[in-house]
Amino acid sequence: MTALRPVPFRENFWGEGDAGMTTLIEKCGCSVADSEILLEFLIARAEVEQEYAKSLQNLTHRYKPTLEKLHTPSLLTTLEKLLNLTNTLSRAHWQYATKVDEKVVEPLQTFIESTQKRVKKSVEGEFERANKILEKETNGLQKHAREFVGKSRDVWKSVDGIMRAEKTDKLKQEADRAESEYRSALTRLDKAQDDWEDKMCSLQDTIQETEMARIKLYKTILTQATETQCEILSSFAGRVMDGMRKAAVEGVDPIGDCNEFILAYGTGGDRPRRVVFQSAAEMARGGDAGHIKRSPSIKSLSGSMGKSSVPLTPQERRKSVKRILPEARRKSVAEVFGSSNKQQKQGPSMYRSKSSNLLSDTLPADPSTLPPLPPKTQRRELLHALGLSDSSLSNPSTPPSPKSTSRSSSRSNNLHLPAGTIPSFVAPPRGSPRPGIQDTFRCAEERQSKQRKSKSGDNLHTQLV
Incomplete structure (x- = not known):
């Protein structure tokens, strides 16, 4: 299957004056701005992952000492598992942020500085130099054309008027020399025009190649970012999330908590004793008439x-x-x-x-x-x-x-x-x-x-x- 080829810029960016190249140079500036926006987004994405990882780590370090204050055993065990998994999840997010910096941010930043901006600056310089050469040859042609027209008018006047033959021959010689210089200037201008067009074609090809490389790089780094996210966060964090869900669902045990509380803090099965009736003689024999006797506890x-x-x-x-x-x-x-x-x-x-x-x-x-x-x-x-x-x-x-x-x-x-x-x-x-x-x-x-x-x-x- 034949691969599709892009339509070349050199066939579609011409026109009167510098319309084509001016548009392409503006495109180079817009491409640099697009790359900088994408770079800013990726940097912000990595910073968010780093901040999230730091927040998870701080959460783990802040609440680990407070687990000793819990009185529910299954809640203590579950929260310990959740905090450990949270710490593991924070490392995953930190690793993802590092991968984004290494595999996405740095290549894009290098491409912007070493390729896009350099190409834009080079194209602008080459285009300016080519325009100056063409303008110089155009101005020389116009000068020789004016001289040729002036000498030709002098010859026409000498022919129509009464003038000696020697003077008329001299004017014709000057007119012929002006015509020769005019033709030479025109030849140089044609050559300069060819050189300028070749230069413009080269610059257009360079701009198109840069644009293709830029868009391919966008695709590559975005694919790399998503694959890294799937590799680190989706699979790794998915297992962590499964562990968190399992710990939350299966960890809390109300029956086990009650049994452990009874075993650890049970005070016995004695019931509060009841007040019983005492006769006056019994209370008198007891030696303390105001003493209230209670029955044995159950x-x-x-x-x-x-x-x-x-x-x-x-x-x-x-x-x-x-x-x-x-x-x-x-x-x-x-x-x-x-x-x-x-x-x-x-x-x-x-x-x-x-x-x-x-x-x-x-x-x-x-x-x-x-x-x-x-x-x-x-x-x-x-x-x-x-x-x-x-x-x-x-x-x-x-x-x-x-x-x-x-x-x-x-x-x-x-x-x-x-x-x-x-x-x-x-x-x-x-x-x-x-x-x-x-x-x-x-x-x-x-x-x-x-x-x-x-x-x-x-x-x-x-x-x-």
Whole structure:
């Protein structure tokens, strides 16, 4: 396939005077201005990329120290990834700006200074010199033409008038010499005209070649700029953007953040304690009448073991109770019974008392409102942990075994309680000797008898009414 050739300037830029070359010289000036505008744009583009890269780097350096203040783990991890990718993206933009300077700005700037401006200046100089030579020959021709016309007029006058032949011959000789000089000047002018046209053709070709090179350079540098942008920003930055999107979408984890917060800053499963009723005697025995007594706080058994609060199976509940048996030595039977009743109602939770008093402060005075007995197996384990035997409550007349007697000799004596009655322990004042178990049981019997009398009195009053 034959390549297309451009229409030459030498065939289309002539005319009267200097019309053609003047237009081409103006075109050279416009081309230089176009190149300078493109150069200014590319320089500004590179500066924008550099400023953007600096801004991204400053953003990364400014916010990296503040990441230590974050309290959300997944947000911390995500922002670290985003800042690292932002720093990588800034390097990509800086690299693109450097490539634009090296492969685009510098070649165009060199072409403007060494080619366009030089060609324009050279064309203007050659055109001016060629015009001066042609003008000189034109002026010489006009001078010889005027002399030839003057000498010819003198000869015509001598022929028409009365003049000697010698003078007439002399005028003819001068006219012939003027004609010869005129012809020589015309020949020189023709040659100068040919030289001028050749010079103009050469200058026109130079201008056209420069214009073709300029436009090809535009195409080359713009292609190079876009290819560099695709190479560095599109592919490289595209991967960075994918990483940013993935980090933003998959990085933030609300469930994981909540779990990590619980593991790192969890304060336990204790519930706030409730204020309980105290009789005047109990508050007086406590030594501080204005003291408000609170019930033991509620804590999840599973939370106490360092696990998430989930319902416990019966086997796990028994294991949890066995685990806290050593603490039961510092508590009363009724307290543990109350905690067992609470476990049956509220699931995996227990009472934990922080006071040194016995559990009589937390039990109601009315035996009918006492909590039900726990399972037999659990009751036996708790009594064994307290140094008591199950037979001491169920069969008070049966003497205890030597082993159990040795454990409870300092705590109990002969027990005489109705079947199914749970003793209510009363805490003695501080500093006073601890009462025996019989005295404690006697107090419980007295309260029960008073309650029976009050009930019988109420029944009698009802009958009378």
